[in-house]
Amino acid sequence: MLDDLRELYQEVILDHSKNPRNFRHPEDANHEAHGYNPLCGDTVNVYLKLGHNGLIEDAAFEGKGCAISLASASMMTDIIKGKTESEARQIFDGFQKLVKGEENDFDAGEDTERLMMLAGVKEFPMRVKCATLAWHAMTSAMDDKNEVSTE
């Protein structure tokens, strides 16, 4: 019973969920979006400060959610900071395939190992939306769509 669960709820995940990084609302954020999962009522606000040439100068979030969604949002904000918009979208693309179990050769460069921590989600199809909520909100913020729902 516990193997899948230990894989899903690794120390790193629990640490990110209990002490989420970048859990704040930066005053100089110039893009933001609200993500909502109507199934469970979880919400996340993602804040981005986008600079010239699509550089993500700052990324942060606030919200309520399960361990998976908080950890994923926390890791995401850490990872995308300092990257460009298109790099962030590319990572999300691969990450989404990873948690859906559609990607066996996941490669996100230096961030591969960190994101692989969330690969356990693929054994729990009902939880994929938890893992991707903040990422959807991130792309919505970039696209200046202010609302995103996982439905």
Next chain:
Amino acid sequence: MNDMKTYDVEKIRRDFPIFSREVHGRPLAFMDSGASAQKPTVVLDAVQRAYAETYANVHRGVHYLSQVSTELYEGAREIVRAHMNAASVEEIIFTKNATESINLVAQSYGGANLKPGDEILLSTLEHHSNIVPWQLIAERTGAVVKAVPIDEHGEFMLDTYLEMLGPKTKIVAVTHISNAIGTITPVKEIIKAAHDAGAVVLIDGSQAAPHMKIDMQDLDVDFYVFTGHKVFGPTGIGVLYGKADLLDAMPPFLGGGDMIERVTFAKTTYAKGHSKFEAGTPPIVQAIGLGAAINYVNEIGFDKIGAHEQMLLAYATEQLSQINSLRIIGQAKHKAAIISFTLDGIHPHDIGTIVDRGGVAIRVGHHCAQPLMDHFDVAATARASFALYNNRADVDALVSAVKSVQEIFG
């Protein structure tokens, strides 16, 4: 054990084929009957026989099978009538589910009777299905939806309700039992007071029907709804009870075949009684299955079922209360066997995923009752809901699974 003498739960479990299976290599501990209940063999057989041996459309042909099918379908209506102690089968309408029953009353009765400024009183306990249909009709008619509050235990606030009732109140729509926290509301007092104020009352009995005897004439209720799949029947079948004089005065809800008297392009006249509200081919086999389910629970008897479930509720409450940082949401004096709880610092979705691996099926989320969640300032809870087939071993499995959640989260 005292309850074993009068109530053989192990024998009852054998009536439900699903309990012979395992989930994730563990015996199934199913405590999500509030969402939908499991089906006994007698219901499965009734459905199988209706398709295999007697199937034809109802109310149409003169051929043999059509006649048998019609008798079985109308026989199911009589079973439901007797079960609810309604005065007449004309007062029993088959729908798709409780949600459709409520929408029917909101659109038909509400649409014909509500005027701008009229008030529809609900309660904070309501399931979304007893909120949204009223909001839709309020928007169309200019009526206003108000919610009677509940106290910190999750108790319907009767005194406040009496103050809120007034000449503007036209409809009161309240749940009999809260799906999320189990509160049993004082429906008799609610109905009496509404009638004194000149309002009609709809009671959502979706959670009551599997747990207690319901008596339309004793309650003197105007509309009462429940759904078949929560009473061990098939999905796709719901019931609306309505007082005959109210139904007669109401316009049809859906138009089509079977609900008409005579159709011409100049004018159509409608059928009387329940037929007016059953347009199109009805859920024939589902109704027959529901009849079998109701016969099944009545053979066991609601006195015994109620006593068994209250024993489980008391045992589960006692066992769960001993877990550190577990908070039970909703502690009404009169509760059905439904326990909602949270664990400090652990989201209910994580609880649900982890206990599932122990074969424990519970519901986690907002239970389609977001105003109620807001009242208790939680986004979601974990909910164990019991039915006639649950036993103490299920409770033990839940308690041990909840402890493993805490172990994983450290």
